Amino acid sequence: MSKTTTPETCPCGGPSLAACCGPFIEGSALPPTAEALMRSRYTAYSQKNEPYLLATWHPSTRPAEPIIDEKEAIRWLGLEVKSALRLRQRKVNLPDDPDSDTVEFVARxxxxGRAHRLHEVSRFLREPDPATGAPRWYYLDGSFPNKE
Incomplete structure (x- = not known):
C-alpha cells in the first residue's frame, strides 16, 4: 500500500474516505479492528476532528485538555502501518486476549516547514460502548520505540 495519498484516497492510505474511515468518523459504523480504529484516528487528526479523537480514546487515559491546536499549521503526509507480523511475533509468549491489541505505525x-515522523506502538482495548453496549475499540495509550 502506498505511504502517500492522492485526492481519491483516504488520508490513511485506504481506497477512499467513503469506503475507508468515513463511516467510522461519521458514526455510521464502528471500526472492526484496532488497526481500523488507528487508521480512522490518523484520518481524524488530518481533519483536526477532536470530537472523534476524544470519543475513541479510552476514558481511563483520555486527556482533559484540548488535543488539537487549531492555530497549528500541520499537514499530515502519510501513514505506514508496521505492526502485523512483528508485534504478533513479540506477543507469541503472551496469553491471547481478543479484547486488546497493539498497532505499530509511522505517521509523517x-x-x-520541517518534515517529522511519529513512530508509535499504540495499545487498544475493546469494551462495551457505554451508550449501546456494543463492543468497540478504544485507543488506550502509546509508546515510542527507540530509533533503529
Missing part, C-alpha cells in the same frame, strides 16, 4: 507530517 510537516509543520513549520
Amino acid at each position: 507530517f510537516k509543520t513549520g
Whole structure:
C-alpha cells in the first residue's frame, strides 16, 4: 500500500474516505479492528476532528485538555502501518486476549516547514460502548520505540 495519498484516497492510505474511515468518523459504523480504529484516528487528526479523537480514546487515559491546536499549521503526509507480523511475533509468549491489541505505525507530517515522523506502538482495548453496549475499540495509550 502506498505511504502517500492522492485526492481519491483516504488520508490513511485506504481506497477512499467513503469506503475507508468515513463511516467510522461519521458514526455510521464502528471500526472492526484496532488497526481500523488507528487508521480512522490518523484520518481524524488530518481533519483536526477532536470530537472523534476524544470519543475513541479510552476514558481511563483520555486527556482533559484540548488535543488539537487549531492555530497549528500541520499537514499530515502519510501513514505506514508496521505492526502485523512483528508485534504478533513479540506477543507469541503472551496469553491471547481478543479484547486488546497493539498497532505499530509511522505517521509523517510537516509543520513549520520541517518534515517529522511519529513512530508509535499504540495499545487498544475493546469494551462495551457505554451508550449501546456494543463492543468497540478504544485507543488506550502509546509508546515510542527507540530509533533503529
